[in-house]
Amino acid sequence: MTTLVPTVKLTPEQITFFHENGYLSLPSITTEAELALMREAYDRIFAQQAGRAEGNQFDLAGTDAEDKAAALPQILDPAKYAPELKDTLARTNALALARQLLGDEAEGQFDHAIFKPAWHGAPTPWHQDEAYADPNQVYRYLSVWMPLQAVNEANGCMQFIPGTHRLDVLPHQSIHNDPRIHGLEVAAEVDVSHPAICPLPAGGATLHLNDTLHYTAPNHSDHPRRALIMMFGVPPRTREELGLPPRRFPWQEVRHTAREERARSTQSRSSRR
Ligand code: NI
Numbered sequence: 625m626t627t628l629v630p631t632v633k634l635t636p637e638q639i640t641f642f643h644e645n646g647y648l649s650l651p652s653i654t655t656e657a658e659l660a661l662m663r664e665a666y667d668r669i670f671a672q673q674a675g676r677a678e679g680n681q682f683d684l685a686g687t688d689a690e691d692k693a694a695a696l697p698q699i700l701d702p703a704k705y706a707p708e709l710k711d712t713l714a715r716t717n718a719l720a721l722a723r724q725l726l727g728d729e730a731e732g733q734f735d736h737a738i739f740k741p742a743w744h745g746a747p748t749p750w751h752q753d754e755a756y757a758d759p760n761q762v763y764r765y766l767s768v769w770m771p772l773q774a775v776n777e778a779n780g781c782m783q784f785i786p787g788t789h790r791l792d793v794l795p796h797q798s799i800h801n802d803p804r805i806h807g808l809e810v811a812a813e814v815d816v817s818h819p820a821i822c823p824l825p826a827g828g829a830t831l832h833l834n835d836t837l838h839y840t841a842p843n844h845s846d847h848p849r850r851a852l853i854m855m856f857g858v859p860p861r862t863r864e865e866l867g868l869p870p871r872r873f874p875w876q877e878v879r880h881t882a883r884e885e886r887a888r889s890t891q892s893r894s895s896r897r
Pocket of ligand 1: 752753
């Protein structure tokens with residue numbers, strides 16, 4: 625149970641900007657004290673390789689081999705491993721922002737954490753988040769992307785192509801077209817020469833819709849870049865119930881990752897118990 629009360633509210637201008645451009649940048653959604661706690665929890669679960677055995681921690685941008693340092697470590701559902709990430713002011717604010725933008729039925733759907741180690745964090749290539757989702761559902765969700773330290777172009781702040789939230793899902797492929805890699809990159813001709821680059825202070829946030837094209841550069845700084853991503857949306861509907869033809873995401877059908885293998889073998893071990 626949480627008794628936290630939101631401390632942020634969007635202006636009509638910010639709401640209009642978001643719906644016109646598909647993204648928005650905000651200077652603060654949490655406090656210094658909460659950020660310090662979150663950084664500690666965040667570093668702990670990455671250092672402990674929390675969730676690796678069940679496929680919830682893996683390398684987003686590499687083949688995720690056991691003997692190789694991850695280029696872009698990611699944890700799904702980080703609050704499962706660090707309960708102090710669950711009932712935060714940041715989440716309370718993120719939900720309030722999502723409801724201002726998507727309506728009162730918006731709910732928290734999914735959280736993840738993407739870590740760029742100092743000096744060697746890989747880029748997160750241009751992609752639309754919906755390329756990861758179920759092709760037979762119709763979605764309306766947004767991601768609240770919060771850095772736990774200041775971010776700029778040099779350590780991997782968010783970059784967006786304004787207006788791309790109006791596109792359908794473009795063709796994607798696994799990064800480097802290697803189906804052993806979990807991460808996806810757009811595989812269509814898109815003009816990404818004029819991105820909106822969004823530097824932020826620690827505890828600021830960018831918000832973007834499920835089809836907004838986005839990217840983060842490699843981390844060239846000598847400090848780690850920590851980002852926590854909270855997703856909120858209205859309940860998805862199936863394409864069938866909306867009278868839309870079926871859709872296929874072939875890049876998901878050919879992908880085969882070490883993470884899936886670990887998830888599968890953990891599940892079969894626990895079902896045999
Ligand atoms: Ni993304």
